[in-house]
Amino acid sequence: MWKEIQDYNEHETPAEIDQQVMDIKFDEEFWIKVHQKQSEGSVSWNRALDEVQIENFIQDYKDNGEQEGEDPALLMLKQWPTSGQYKDSSDQLQGLEQKINQLLEILLESELNSDNRYQRFRDKEDKLWKTLLHYAAELGFLHVTKTLVKKCPGLLYLKTRDYGDKRAMLPIELALIAEKDEVAAYLIRVMWHKRVQGLFSWRPDDKMTNPLPSFFSFKCIIENPKMEKTVVAILDQMVNPHWPQLPKRKESYENEEEKEGIEGAWNTITDDPLEYHFYYHILDGDDGGRPPKNTASGLKEQMNNKYFNKRDTSCLHMIAKSYNEGALQHPVVRMLVKTKWKSYGHWFLSLQTGSFVIFLLFMSHSLLHASTKLDPTQYTDVPDILRGFCEIVTLAMAVFYICEEFHQMTIARHFYFTEWITVFDWLGLLLILCMIPLRYAESDVQWLVASLTFLFNFLRIFKFSCVTSGFGNLLLSGFRALLEQKPMLEDHLKFNWLSVLLMMAYMGIVTLILLNILIAQMSTTYTQAKKVARLEYDVDRILQLSRMEGFPFLNLRVKYYKEGDWISEMELSKELLEFSEDRSPGESVEEKLNAIRKLKENAPGCQVNGPERELLQKIVGSNDMTELPVTEKFIKSLLLNATAGKKLASLVTEEVLRIRILN
Numbered sequence: 001m002w003k004e005i006q007d008y009n010e011h012e013t014p015a016e017i018d019q020q021v022m023d024i025k026f027d028e029e030f031w032i033k034v035h036q037k038q039s040e041g042s043v044s045w046n047r048a049l050d051e052v053q054i055e056n057f058i059q060d061y062k063d064n065g066e067q068e069g070e071d072p073a074l075l076m077l078k079q080w081p082t083s084g085q086y087k088d089s090s091d092q093l094q095g096l097e098q099k100i101n102q103l104l105e106i107l108l109e110s111e112l113n114s115d116n117r118y119q120r121f122r123d124k125e126d127k128l129w130k131t132l133l134h135y136a137a138e139l140g141f142l143h144v145t146k147t148l149v150k151k152c153p154g155l156l157y158l159k160t161r162d163y164g165d166k167r168a169m170l171p172i173e174l175a176l177i178a179e180k181d182e183v184a185a186y187l188i189r190v191m192w193h194k195r196v197q198g199l200f201s202w203r204p205d206d207k208m209t210n211p212l213p214s215f216f217s218f219k220c221i222i223e224n225p226k227m228e229k230t231v232v233a234i235l236d237q238m239v240n241p242h243w244p245q246l247p248k249r250k251e252s253y254e255n256e257e258e259k260e261g262i263e264g265a266w267n268t269i270t271d272d273p274l275e276y277h278f279y280y281h282i283l284d285g286d287d288g289g290r291p292p293k294n295t296a297s298g299l300k301e302q303m304n305n306k307y308f309n310k311r312d313t314s315c316l317h318m319i320a321k322s323y324n325e326g327a328l329q330h331p332v333v334r335m336l337v338k339t340k341w342k343s344y345g346h347w348f349l350s351l352q353t354g355s356f357v358i359f360l361l362f363m364s365h366s367l368l369h370a371s372t373k374l375d376p377t378q379y380t381d382v383p384d385i386l387r388g389f390c391e392i393v394t395l396a397m398a399v400f401y402i403c404e405e406f407h408q409m410t411i412a413r414h415f416y417f418t419e420w421i422t423v424f425d426w427l428g429l430l431l432i433l434c435m436i437p438l439r440y441a442e443s444d445v446q447w448l449v450a451s452l453t454f455l456f457n458f459l460r461i462f463k464f465s466c467v468t469s470g471f472g473n474l475l476l477s478g479f480r481a482l483l484e485q486k487p488m489l490e491d492h493l494k495f496n497w498l499s500v501l502l503m504m505a506y507m508g509i510v511t512l513i514l515l516n517i518l519i520a521q522m523s524t525t526y527t528q529a530k531k532v533a534r535l536e537y538d539v540d541r542i543l544q545l546s547r548m549e550g551f552p553f554l555n556l557r558v559k560y561y562k563e564g565d566w567i568s569e570m571e572l573s574k575e576l577l578e579f580s581e582d583r584s585p586g587e588s589v590e591e592k593l594n595a596i597r598k599l600k601e602n603a604p605g606c607q608v609n610g611p612e613r614e615l616l617q618k619i620v621g622s623n624d625m626t627e628l629p630v631t632e633k634f635i636k637s638l639l640l641n642a643t644a645g646k647k648l649a650s651l652v653t654e655e656v657l658r659i660r661i662l663n
Contacts, residue, residue, distance in 0.1 A: 030056070046102075054106045061112070073107055074123055076100045077135040077144070093139075101143040108151040119154045128160035128169075137171040137187065140180035145171075149190055156191060173199070176216055179226050185233035196237040200282050202289040202307075211307055213288030220287075222318040222327070231319070232326040238279040239332055242566070276572065279564045280336050283319075284557065286312035292558040304558055311411060313546065314557065320542035321415055328535055335567060337538055340545050343560045348548050353464045359397045362390040363432070363457060367450050370439075377440060398432045401425070404551075411550045421463045428457035 030052060037048040057072035064070045080096060108118060122129040133155040136144040148155055159168035172191065175184040176199075188196050200218040204211035218234065221227045281291045286309040293302040316336060319327045327333060369387045370376035379388045405425055409416045416422060431453040438446035549557040 050102050050106055054103055054110060057103075057107070058110060058112050071121070072112070073104060073118060073121070073132055074135075076103060077132055077139070077141075078123065081139055097139075097141045097144060100141065101147055104144060105147055105151075108147070116152070118148075119152045120158075122158075127163045128166065130160055131155050131158050131171070133158070133171040134160060134169075134174055137175040137180065137183050138178050140175070140178065140183050142182045142186060145183050145186060149187075156187070157195070170195075172196075173215065176221070176227075176230070179224065181227050181229045184227070185229040188230065188233040188237060191237070193237040193240055196234065197279060197282060200234065200289050201285070202291070204294070208294075211290070213290070217287050218282055218285075218289070218315050219313075219318050222315060222322050222324070225322075228322075228324050228326060231322075231324055232330060234282075235327060235330040235332050238282065240277040240279070242275050242277050275569065276567045277564055278332055278335055278567055280332070280339075281563045283316045283332070283336055284314055284561055286310075286314075291563065292561040293563070302561075302563070308558070310552075310555075310557070313411065313415075314549070316542055317546040320539045320546070323539070325535065328538055331572065334538060335565070335572070337541055337545070339562065339565065340560065341541055344556055345541065345545050345548065348554075348556070349464065349544055352548075353461075355397075356461060356464070359394065359401075360457060360461070362397070363394045364454070366390040366394055367454055371447065371450070377442075394432065395436075398429050402429050405429070407552065408547065408550055421460070424456050424459045425463075428453060428460050431456065 033052045033055075034045070034048045037043065037051055038045055043051070054072070057075075061067075061070055061072055077100065080100065081093060107113065118132060122131055123135075128134075130138075133145065133148045133152070136148055155171065157170065159170055160166075162168050172184060172187040175187060199215050201214050202211055203214070221234070222231055282289060285291050288309070290305060290308045292305055292308050292310075294305045295302050316333065319333060366387055369383065369390075373384075379385055405422070431449055434449055435446060435453065438449055548554070
């Protein structure tokens with residue numbers, strides 16, 4: 001038997017864990033215990049190996065006088081990851097996390113945790129008195145974090161202690177500071193939505209004399225490309241399903257009976273809320289989480305927040321700039337954009353477009369009429385006077401547009417220079433100003449400048465368009481005619497009949513091949529393009545809304561501010577299923593919702609069939625669906641993977657399913 005154990009030790013012992021780091025002696029006595037444990041119980045060899053290791057850790061802990069600094073769980077999370085072997089190696093650290101998670105699961109079920117000591121355990125040798133969850137969150141150990149939250153849920157809201165200039169922090173705060181995206185996203189989703197929103201909202205006092213900014217800036221997290229999953233998780237916590245018949249939850253209860261009564265009522269709720277409360281105050285706030293309006297004490301009506309910084313761009317604008325697909329497709333973002341667009345966006349965009357068309361009309365009349373005159377500086381008759389009036393209006397509007405561009409530059413800052421349309425804006429406006437000295441200098445260059453002015457100002461109209469692709473090919477023939485100064489028709493008489501026949505045969509074959517390729521790709525390419533088009537359309541609308549909100553005199557962001565909104569299930573479904581083509585066109589919204597509900601009504605271990613089976617197959621990426629535990633927790637975990645980038649059968653169905661199982 002000892003020879004077999006030695007062979008296993010040489011070939012099967014996990015190589016990723018350093019024996020010196022774990023301070024384990026894999027001697028003959030150790031392997032005998034492992035063999036006995038495997039023989040006595042129905043456990044695997046690896047499980048028996050881990051259990052014996054934990055027993056040795058506990059025995060050493062007791063032999064050393066049960067000092068808190070020698071606690072097995074603390075050693076695993078504090079000392080092992082900081083050893084030289086794992087400190088600079090992310091791959092080995094990942095293997096260490098798996099080993100720690102296996103050992104920690106056994107430790108939390110052992111006699112050492114019989115009185116739930118790890119529920120309140122702190123590292124008092126550390127200045128901040130961190131808990132195990134603080135260490136796991138700071139290291140980015142996702143599996144360890146899930147194990148601790150499951151076994152010791154009280155650790156989720158335990159803070160470190162205040163020390164010096166460092167305030168007490170929750171585990172989620174350490175994960176955000178360390179930029180651990182997956183851990184932060186998981187902790188945010190399992191926390192109460194009010195606690196999460198409190199991290200990103202301002203902190204006013206009762207008298208509103210010295211309000212403090214938020215602990216964390218949601219805008220900074222959006223700008224961080226490493227925190228995309230966290231952004232989506234925060235948006236998830238801005239949706240709160242509402243059951244009006246249930247008592248309100250509290251952060252702290254007066255006694256255990258009150259807690260059992262309220263929490264017991266919430267544990268018996270169904271999965272069909274009457275409506276959802278969408279929170280918008282963080283998305284519309286400034287860098288410090290200050291909303292445009294606030295409710296003063298003793299008053300019900302909202303008043304303008306004098307502490308709100310109007311110059312800060314909104315988090316909604318930063319989401320559009322980040323191109324985080326999970327955030328852009330989120331129901332909170334889409335419903336806020338829809339609300340703003342209906343309130344003022346569509347009307348003001350129409351007004352802007354109409355004003356710009358009028359500007360183009362005045363400019364066109366000025367340039368075209370001036371080109372017919374030998375001396376355009378003379379205004380003798382009525383048409384010349386009308387031209388002069390158009391020139392004055394054009395110049396005044398150009399100055400107004402230049403001031404607007406400067407204002408947008410101060411608001412958008414470096415993002416302003418990333419927009420290609422700004423090149424046309426400045427070229428068109430500056431060339432109008434250049435026309436004045438050139439005209440009175442009687443230089444012939446003025447007509448070249450006038451042509452370029454006409455061209456670039458007409459290209460500026462694309463800032464009001466959401467569809468610009470294909471425009472270059474459409475005008476290619478016109479540009480060629482202008483540059484070559486001849487028509488597009490070519491003389492083919494110099495070619496003989498055989499050359500023409502071969503050319504026509506070649507073109508026919510190429511057209512046939514391309515047509516077949518187009519038909520083959522149409523089913524997937526067109527569907528994907530249509531889904532992406534909706535996403536790009538929302539991005540363009542957000543950017544247009546941000547530009548309108550930047551006008552200093554209109555103050556649209558404050559005037560039309562909404563802290564939140566109540567969205568019914570039917571209204572939400574119609575919005576999210578608007579562009580879905582994965583089901584029958586004749587299927588009603590209620591039928592689609594019923595199909596989604598079936599995903600959650602399946603009991604654990606049952607077989608899933610029909611469209612729901614196909615949806616789960618595409619989420620999981622596997623065809624093995626014989627015994628899938630289709631529980632709410634399982635579907636929620638699938639959606640976390642889907643948000644990370646896995647393709648779904650229906651993007652819209654995924655969004656509705658996400659809303660139905662939040663919290």
